[in-house]
Amino acid sequence: MPAPFTTSAEPLTVSARNLTKTYWFHEKEPGLSGSLKALFRGRKKWVQAVQGIDLDLHAGELVGFIGPNGAGKTTTLKMLSGILCPNAGTIDVLGHVPHRREKAFLKKIAFVAGQRNRLYWDLPAEEYFQFCQVVYEIPHDRYQAAKKRLVEMADIGDILTVPQRKLSAGQRKRCELVAALLHDPRVIFLDEPTNALDLVNARKLREFIRAKARDGRHGILLTSHNMVDIGEVCDRLVIIHGGRIVFNGDLAALRQRFLPVKQIKILFDGPWERDELAQLGDLTRADIHEAVLEVETGATARVAALICSRFSIRDITIMEAPLERIIESIYARKGR
């Protein structure tokens, strides 16, 4: 089996081969009668959450792990971090088998789930940081230095004494990240870290993650439904769909393979003929003064010249197709 695609020559931190996870649940029809039926004659339904995937992560790499809901992202992350045991396949994280949950392994990883908060709700983050210091046996000097650096990076210096319940979701998440990174983990698993954050907090969090990845010592695997997270911070993308990996490579390769188009945004000077423009490409947006046309990458210059000659325009911009469009097209293809 060929090794998964990688852009890095750095040592491997995570290597998973033929990773498989199956789980089951009892199907339940709607209503009280459905509940009664499920109670006595519940039908087991098996789900293949992850189906024989291969995945590598190198030191210094920040990999975006994306897919639609239920694709198997979180299950994969939980297997890599040792929370779940795979049904088949092998995982090596820094020389450890994760599901054995050896102390040495657990001290080298961090798993942050965006929808969960493990900090003490009634107490300031500082108290949980101290708990981490004892649990991870961080020497006092190292703890102080790490805390100072991370608090600065996450911009939470002014909220360290505020109980968690009084903080916004974004502030809590940044506190959570600092707590998860105090022991300087080599491998960081982030599961939808910017989920439910406003634009400013999401940006702060992205900057924080990017800064962490830049030091070259950490391998970060990030899941997100927010394409800005992926496009702005990730070196490589792994796309999972229906429990299988459908793409593993960088953004340029992704565009080339799945949606080799550019978008031409046109601002018209006066009235324009919709049908005439639609003959030149896929019209993805159109209103009185503005339109966006999608054309194959090789034809961009020719089509742009035609638009300039045939229409009265005020401005024209050529853009890459947004990441969302590409991902949507992959999900749509696989869903068919």
Added chain:
Amino acid sequence: MGRYARLFTLLCKLSLMRQMAYRPHFFLMVFGKVIRMVLLLLFFQAVFLKVDRLGQWTFDQVLLLFATFHLVDYIMSITFQRNLSYGLPALIQSGNLDSRIILPIHPLFMASLENIDMMDFISFIPCLGLLIYALHRLGFAFTWLQAVMYGLLIANALVFLFAVVLIIATISFWTTRSTGLARVFDDLTRVGRYPLDIFEGFWKFFFIYVLPLALISQMPSQALLGALSSGFLFYALACSVLLAVIAVRFWRTGLKNYSSTSS
């Protein structure tokens, strides 16, 4: 100080800080705990206004038994009982156990001791006072060996209770929700505050040999009073050790069966 001792001290401190985070809640909790202890003593006194013996036990001996039972009960409720009986099923159901099992400490340590109920110390102190009072009424008539046996059997009772509570809590790995068995066990253990001589025939046999509640407070008290045979002593120790081994193995199987939740 060892890492786990430091961690335990820190967990005590954090629990106390969390309970003090809301001022009215803290003072009402203190008030409630004091009232609870006073009511328990009033009930106990009311019983002995009517009778002067319970089974073969005199008032002073029952006082010792009662204080011993509550000593064990408070240590249990301050430490592992609520964490395992109610906290663990909630963690399993919500999937929040994820963040506990990836900490580099023994998962059973976190599951058992994450929330130390420091408020129960308020009731624990009068309970200690009651024990000293009972010993005073008994004229401190025990040898050093009997005192050591008493301490050993209290530790043994805690091991036994820990094992039973752990087995019940571990079932939640399969049932996902709390089973209610913990409440049944809470009620059953309360039988241990009375001399088991009050039971006859089958139930006496049941509470000594099948579900040996006798080892919670009766056997330690008997040891201090010099009325425990060595046969019963070894039986009590063997029971707890065996049950603890079974409980820990069962916990490991349960933990392997943990399926977490989706994100």
